[in-house]
Amino acid sequence: AQMAMKAVLKVLPDLPVATLHRMVAEGDFDTGRQLKDFPTAKLEGRKMAVLGYGNIGREVARLAKAFGMKVAIYAREHHKRWIEAEGFEYAATPVAAATGADVLSVHIGLGRLDPETGAYSNAATVDASVLGAMNEGAVLVNYDRGEVVDVAALDAALASGRIAHAAIDADLFKDAATGRLSGPMLPYLPLEERHKGKLELLPHAAADTDHPSRVAGARQAVDQ
Secondary structure, eight states: OHHHHHHHHTTSSOOOHHHHHHHHHTTOOOHHHHGGGSOOOOSTTOEEEEEOOSHHHHHHHHHHHHTTOEEEEEOOGGGHHHHHHTTOEEESSHHHHHTTOSEEEEOOOOOOBOTTTOOBTTTTOBOHHHHHTSOTTEEEEEOSOGGGBOHHHHHHHHHHTSEEEEEEEOOOEEOTTTOOEESTTGGGHHHHHHSTTSEEEESSOTTOTTHHHHHHHHHHHHHO
């Protein structure tokens, strides 16, 4: 949840921190004359759509609310009273949650696997209709599973400007012998080439919040 908010804060408010740092470090900036060229805005009052109301989705919603954002949550209907009791808007569909949103954060998981088709029930939930319902220049954060986003729809939304930035955290595997890549991150790689500067790609690192303890546990198991 904290990594998802970090992804948002890197691009909203839209302040070019790296550029300003470089200019200041090089002694090439005058605050009185140049600061007007770098306006910024608050997160307060903007809308975040959260898909999913598990532990992570709920925590993302709480963090967004702490920044003064309006939060709409898509989840199963039996969560409605809990969502509204915590001060969030309940959305019956992903499109309803995404309508008018400046940020969308996905936390629904893959869902059930259909043994006949081999597809998961939540695959491509974030499709063209969901992305199209968001505000122009919105931000997508998928720190869930790579498959829950329709990559072709994201490609089109980045090209049109509907989505200004996408942060994706998904598995990427590389065969040690052949160098062949695989995993749910793979379809996103061509988008990074086509939309330079508009994507931030992580190798499912944000999910590994207990990494140190997992490593310690693995070492202990090997020793035993």
